[in-house]
Amino acid sequence: MATIGDVAKAAGVSRSTVSYALSGKRTISSETRERIESAIRQLGFTPNAGARALATSQTKVIGLFVQFFRDEFSPAMLQYVLPISDAAREAGYDILMVTEDDGPRALRRITDSDMVDGVILLNVAHDDERVPPLRAARQPGALVGLPKDTEGLDVFDLDFGEAARMLVDHLYELGHREIILISPNEHVITRGGAYAWRFRDAALERAARYGLRIHPFYGETQQPAVTESLNAILDQRPTATAIIVHNDAMIAGLPPVLNARGVRVPDDLSVVGIYSEDFGRLFSLPYTAIETSPDKLGRAAVQALVQRMQDPDGAGAPVVRFIAPELTDRGSTR
Amino acid sequence: MATIGDVAKAAGVSRSTVSYALSGKRTISSETRERIESAIRQLGFTPNAGARALATSQTKVIGLFVQFFRDEFSPAMLQYVLPISDAAREAGYDILMVTEDDGPRALRRITDSDMVDGVILLNVAHDDERVPPLRAARQPGALVGLPKDTEGLDVFDLDFGEAARMLVDHLYELGHREIILISPNEHVITRGGAYAWRFRDAALERAARYGLRIHPFYGETQQPAVTESLNAILDQRPTATAIIVHNDAMIAGLPPVLNARGVRVPDDLSVVGIYSEDFGRLFSLPYTAIETSPDKLGRAAVQALVQRMQDPDGAGAPVVRFIAPELTDRGSTR
DNA sequence: TACGGTAATCGAACCGGTTCGACAACGCAA
DNA sequence: TTGCGTTGTCGAACCGGTTCGATTACCGTA
Numbered sequence: 001m002a003t004i005g006d007v008a009k010a011a012g013v014s015r016s017t018v019s020y021a022l023s024g025k026r027t028i029s030s031e032t033r034e035r036i037e038s039a040i041r042q043l044g045f046t047p048n049a050g051a052r053a054l055a056t057s058q059t060k061v062i063g064l065f066v067q068f069f070r071d072e073f074s075p076a077m078l079q080y081v082l083p084i085s086d087a088a089r090e091a092g093y094d095i096l097m098v099t100e101d102d103g104p105r106a107l108r109r110i111t112d113s114d115m116v117d118g119v120i121l122l123n124v125a126h127d128d129e130r131v132p133p134l135r136a137a138r139q140p141g142a143l144v145g146l147p148k149d150t151e152g153l154d155v156f157d158l159d160f161g162e163a164a165r166m167l168v169d170h171l172y173e174l175g176h177r178e179i180i181l182i183s184p185n186e187h188v189i190t191r192g193g194a195y196a197w198r199f200r201d202a203a204l205e206r207a208a209r210y211g212l213r214i215h216p217f218y219g220e221t222q223q224p225a226v227t228e229s230l231n232a233i234l235d236q237r238p239t240a241t242a243i244i245v246h247n248d249a250m251i252a253g254l255p256p257v258l259n260a261r262g263v264r265v266p267d268d269l270s271v272v273g274i275y276s277e278d279f280g281r282l283f284s285l286p287y288t289a290i291e292t293s294p295d296k297l298g299r300a301a302v303q304a305l306v307q308r309m310q311d312p313d314g315a316g317a318p319v320v321r322f323i324a325p326e327l328t329d330r331g332s333t334r
Numbered sequence: 335m336a337t338i339g340d341v342a343k344a345a346g347v348s349r350s351t352v353s354y355a356l357s358g359k360r361t362i363s364s365e366t367r368e369r370i371e372s373a374i375r376q377l378g379f380t381p382n383a384g385a386r387a388l389a390t391s392q393t394k395v396i397g398l399f400v401q402f403f404r405d406e407f408s409p410a411m412l413q414y415v416l417p418i419s420d421a422a423r424e425a426g427y428d429i430l431m432v433t434e435d436d437g438p439r440a441l442r443r444i445t446d447s448d449m450v451d452g453v454i455l456l457n458v459a460h461d462d463e464r465v466p467p468l469r470a471a472r473q474p475g476a477l478v479g480l481p482k483d484t485e486g487l488d489v490f491d492l493d494f495g496e497a498a499r500m501l502v503d504h505l506y507e508l509g510h511r512e513i514i515l516i517s518p519n520e521h522v523i524t525r526g527g528a529y530a531w532r533f534r535d536a537a538l539e540r541a542a543r544y545g546l547r548i549h550p551f552y553g554e555t556q557q558p559a560v561t562e563s564l565n566a567i568l569d570q571r572p573t574a575t576a577i578i579v580h581n582d583a584m585i586a587g588l589p590p591v592l593n594a595r596g597v598r599v600p601d602d603l604s605v606v607g608i609y610s611e612d613f614g615r616l617f618s619l620p621y622t623a624i625e626t627s628p629d630k631l632g633r634a635a636v637q638a639l640v641q642r643m644q645d646p647d648g649a650g651a652p653v654v655r656f657i658a659p660e661l662t663d664r665g666s667t668r
Numbered sequence: 669t670a671c672g673g674t675a676a677t678c679g680a681a682c683c684g685g686t687t688c689g690a691c692a693a694c695g696c697a698a
Numbered sequence: 699t700t701g702c703g704t705t706g707t708c709g710a711a712c713c714g715g716t717t718c719g720a721t722t723a724c725c726g727t728a
Contacts, residue, residue, distance in 0.1 A: 001448070001472065003714055014678050019716055026717095027675060046446035050393065051714035053384030054683045061430070061449075068416065075409035075616065082402065085433040094449070096395070097431040099419040112380035114335070115428070138335065223618035253618065256590055282409065283617075284557035284587065337684055348708045353686055360687095363706060385684035388713045 002043035010039035022047070053114070062093045062305065063116035063139075065130060067103060067123045069191070076248055076294070079278055080122055080144060083295035087302035093117070103130040111137035118309045120144065120301050124155075126194035140308035140315075142301040146194050150320050154304040156297050159322035160195045161202035163290045166327055167244050167272050168206040168214075170288075174333055176242040176270060178213040180233060184247050186218040199246050199274070215240065219247035226253040234261065242270035242333065245287075251275060252283040270333035277328070287332040290325045297323060336377035344373035356381070387448075396427045396639065397450035397473075399464060401437060401457045403525070410582055410628070413612055414456055414478060417629040421636035427451070437464040445471035452643045454478065454635050458489075460528035474642040474649075476635040480528050484654050488638040490631050493656035494529045494608075495536035497624045500661055501578050501606050502540040502548075504622075508667055510576040510604060512547040514567060518581050520552040533580050533608070549574065553581035560587040568595065576604035576667065579621075585609060586617040604667035611662070621666040624659045631657060 008015045013032060020026040021036045028036075039045075053059045064084060068074055085095050096116055100106035107130050110116055117139060121130055124145030134141040135152050142154040171179055181203055183189070184196045200216060207214035215237050220229045226249050234257070245251040251273045258265060265271050265286070274290040300321065308315040342349045347366060354360040355370045362370075373379075387393045398418060402408055419429050430450055434440035441464050444450055451473060455464055458479030468475040469486050476488040505513055515537055517523070518530045534550060541548035549571050554563045560583050568591070579585040585607045592599060599605050599620070608624040634655065642649040 001446070004716095005714075015715080016679075016717075017677060020677085023716080026677090029676060032676080044446070046443075048388070048714050049447040049449045050384045050387030051683090052716080054382070054388055054685085055714080055716040057683075059384065064431075074412060078408060078412050081431075082433060085431065089434055094444070095431050095433075097398075097415075097419065097429050099416060099429075100423055109380075110428070112335070112378070113383040113386075115383045223615060227618070256593065256618075259590065259593060281557060284561070338686095339684075349685080350687075350709075351707060354707085357686080360707090361705060366706080382684050385713090386686080388715085389684080389686040391713075 001048075002045040004045070004047065006043055007036065007039045007045050010043060011035040057114070059115060059117050060093050061096050061116045062088050062302070063107075063110050063119045064095050064097045065103060065107060065119065065121050066097060066099050067130075068099065069123075069188075075282070076276070076279060077122065079276055079294040080298045082298075084120060084298040084302055087299040088306075091302065091306045093302075093306065103128075104133045107133045107137070111139050114138075118142070118305045120305060123193075125191060140305060140312065142305040142308075144297050144301050146198075146320070148194075150318070152318055154301070154308065154318050155320040156300045156304070157195070157322055158290075158292055158297065159325055160199040162322070163274055163325035164199045164202035164244075164246075165206045166325055167274070167290060168203050168210070168212075170272065170327065171242045171244070171270060171333065172210050172212060174242075174270065176212070178237075178240045178242075179207065179215070180237050180240045180243040181214055181216045182219045182233065182243065182245045182247050182250050183216065184219060185221045189218070196246070203244060213240075219245075219250035221247075221249045223249075223253065226250055227257055230254060230257045231261070234263070240269075242272070245271070245273040248275060248279065251285060251287065254287075255283075255285070265332050266334040272333060274325075286330055288330045289328055291328055293323060293326075335382075336379040338379070338381065340377055341370065341373045341379050344377060345369040391448070393449060393451050394427055395430050395450045396422050396636070397441075397444050397453045398429050398431045399437060399441060399453065399455050400431060400433050401464075402433065403457075403522075409616065410610070410613060411456065413610055413628040414632045416632075418454060418456075418632040418636055421633040422640075425636065425640045427636075427640070437462075438467045441467045441471070445473050448472075452476070452639045454639060457527075459525060474639060474646065476639040476642075478631050478635050480532075480654070482528075484652070486652055488635070488642065488652050489654040490634045490638070491529070491656055492624075492626055492631065493659055494533040496656070497608055497659035498533045498536035498578075498580075499540045500659055501608070501624060502537050502544070502546075504606065504661065505576045505578070505604060505667065506544050506546060508576075508604065510546070512571075512574045512576075513541065513549070514571050514574045514577040515548055515550045516553045516567065516577065516579045516581050516584050517550065518553060519555045523552070530580070537578065547574075553579075553584035555581075555583045557583075557587065560584055561591055564588060564591045565595075568597075574603075576606070579605070579607040582609060582613065585619060585621065588621075589617075589619070599666050600668040606667060608659075620664055622664045623662055625662055627657060627660075 004015050004018050008018045018036055021028045021033050088095050098106050119134055119139055119141040121143045124143045124147050126148050128147045131147050144156050146155055146157045183200045189196045204214060217233050220226045230253060263269050271287045272289060273287045276292045276294050338349050338352050342352045352370055355362045355367050422429050432440050453468055453473055453475040455477045458477045458481050460482050462481045465481045478490050480489055480491045517534045523530045538548060551567050554560045564587060597603050605621045607621045610626045610628050
């Protein structure tokens, strides 16, 4: 492969001149620039990333740390990864995707060896073990998901509390007075997925305030447990007139269950959920729902991170930003 | 951050000695080694990846090029990505994931700048534009999916022809004489997803050989078109006793359609498909199917690539390997 | 005509590792 | 006592970029 030295020789100039022609950081005469450019084209020169990283202390790579749990629903993750990858590329960064089980170790390995300029953590838990080592790293970090201690990091998440209140309000206003609430799998909560109890607590609190009866359940994540669980819940609360589902697997499994039971939506039961548009399309879900906007969250994280990588000091204090939930009415309530 | 020079100073040795202690490429006395190791621990030294890459011409990173099409079913892709990421890590490599729309450009950018030691292409089309630039790259490449010209590259794919024959045989032996065949979306075929027509042609050929009637259709990829299309197909061929579905979206949409029509499986209709176990679990699909084994394919690609990266000459001629399809009987035929 | 300012370029140092050749110290055999 | 092979370590060069300070040529102005 051609090096900058080869280009310099071919163009009859010094290496530094080629570098300046490339970066534009000093003025270069147009004749020289043309000679250099033609040499570059002829030799097919592309700067070596490692050498550039060494010289500039910049890799132009973002580390994306993804965590997959057996008790969560995996296809949803892709909806965060793709927009992040796209947004990063638009800003001139590539994505080093790390899926290692031992998150903290992987994080240290990558940041200590300076493989990346910044880090995005996906699916952050309340007590996420990756957060302390990220805070200790030289590189800035952005999180998708809310940990208990956000100091020093930009954090982005859906406002799950507000989402829950919107759904309860929606049902209450329609006259419902007895509601089923299905949360994520119990493991998710004990493990610390904060979104689970933020949503749940807010829903319960709001329901209590209105004096309406609400029956909380935990859902399953895999078939056939999902179907069994849904049937058990519906059997146990036959008088409920509405159901709020905050669980991807459970809501994806709901249509056939209701169908088999002869329950019509919304005539017999009002159904609301919280999931992304793409997810709903994937499973043909016809329910009114809060849009979780994984693309917005991912892009916001990239944007904040890029700013901080490019101007570590000028970027201001870290932010915790909750994006506002939006209700998409698909006519599954009345 | 501590450099190798800082470690050398702290241990009272030269930089090269530290390097040799780290790599073990020359003998180092045990006292010196201990001094060095303690210095490393105290200073928290981790070698700089860029500098190491520059010196060794090795990045220990694999470029993973993923292509998403609107007319394909996205969640399936994750099933390839995760095992590849895991296998790479086990072999000491990290994953640079590239999802850029302009695949050929991205490929050149990454390989020319020496950001990776090798490349894996996912979802390779018959006439994939990424293949020529990959062949021209310095780095070795492995493909998942069969292009028309495989020269110089390791290629891994499911034996779709054999898969189709197995399914036709299976149905024929059970006595079926009129079969519906649903292929991927027509766009997939015209765009060049070779697996689509490899499966289709083999199925038609086999059916012809047995003299059984087979009705080929193209499927849809998004609701509500999927449901409409399924209904139209079933309306059009009411006398068919079996159906072969080679289309993720169509088979995921099949259960509710059959249910709504009151068609019982396998009593009224025998159903077979071709999809991965994980995919089937995700959508609770109860059908006898050929397992597509994305994990096996991904891991095989990584393995071959690693070998070729570590011993470019000794790895022998490139291979095209078809993995043997396996039928999982879930009792949806009779 | 001397002088200061600007434009264009060069050379050298540096980033942080790895690796090659040299060399000192030592034990052992001739 | 000389010579040789081993072991352990060092210094220097190198990988391929970027960047700083210096230098030259040229311009307009005093």
